[in-house]
Amino acid sequence: MRTLNAVGFLKKQKYADVLCNEVDKYRSEYLVVRIHRAQARAKMAKRQHARQRYARKQTRGATK
Known part of the structure; x- marks a missing residue:
């Protein structure tokens, strides 16, 4: 879970490259x-x- 949060954080910071986005997309779909x-x-x-x-x-009703 921690790596997922890290990726989200990177995305927010706008430092994430295409690879990061791809990983994030794949992970979220999998989840x-x-x-x-x-x-x-x-x-x-x-x-x-x-x-x-x-x-x-x-059955209880039947046995009574």
């Missing part, structure tokens, strides 16, 4: 993809948990 994947995974997990909880409730 966006990773974050998106993580969110999708979390959503799936949440759904799974809800399904399990619902199923457990159903």
Whole structure:
């Protein structure tokens, strides 16, 4: 994360050359993809948990 901040800082200072910009662009895209994947995974997990909880409730009701 630190290198990303450094690149951003360089950009702000207007000292960044084309290479720096390219690296920054690539990195931010990569991060966006990773974050998106993580969110999708979390959503799936949440759904799974809800399904399990619902199923457990159903069985508990049946056994009583």
